[in-house]
Amino acid sequence: MTSIKRRIFLKGSLTTGAIGMAIGSGLLTPRMSLAAWSKEAFEATDVNSALSALFGTSSPEGSDRIKIKAPDIAENGAVVPISVTTDIDGAESISIIAEKNATPLAATFSLGPGTEAYVSTRIKMGKTASVIAVVKAGGKIYSTGKEVKVTIGGCGG
């Protein structure tokens, strides 16, 4: 095979393989997704394991440049509004962890280039715990936490 033909052949087979795998795992248009769903991270039963699965480290640097907006007391643990914002330069992703949930990782958000480092959503919390926000920026991981008191647990057990 000439070198050009060999390169095209290899490129084609690699692409097919990657798409095949992604479709099998139920991902959306694979090329549009900025980050794959990590079973290991979402099924981790403690915070350190979730962080390791997501980032390869369980020791984020504490940062006061991440702000968590969450109620001090959640009336309904099934619907706890959480907003996270950060001014750390180059923030690529924001993750939300509910420390004492059976599987602490609730959500991760991967930001496109023009997207502000701000996300807002609602999560379930099983009991009073720290909500930990983790920001990945410039190859490093930063975090901060805020305690949210939960009167009625939201995981339904």
Add this chain to the structure above:
Amino acid sequence: MSTIKMRANIDNGVTTFKALISHPMETGLVKDKKTGKVIPAHFIQEVVCEHKGNTILTANWGPAVSKNPYLSFRFTGGAAGDTIKLSWVDNKGEKDSSEVTIK
């Protein structure tokens, strides 16, 4: 019927996007009171938001995201009249997508 309600408003170059998705987001930890059987986990795993062919946000969710999930974020580079597309897929492979026009 779409499961997705969205609003996108632009102000001073920043588009604020809000979405509310109809989805049970079952954790797989709850028993059906009538049958006593565990209701299987059924939750959105991935959400992709696109603008002009670019992905502006990818969200990966676990079952701890609340039922009928809410999502909001902001980005620059949009303009009134542009569309934003939100697509989601859940752990059963079910999916939906919809578009909203930036106002």
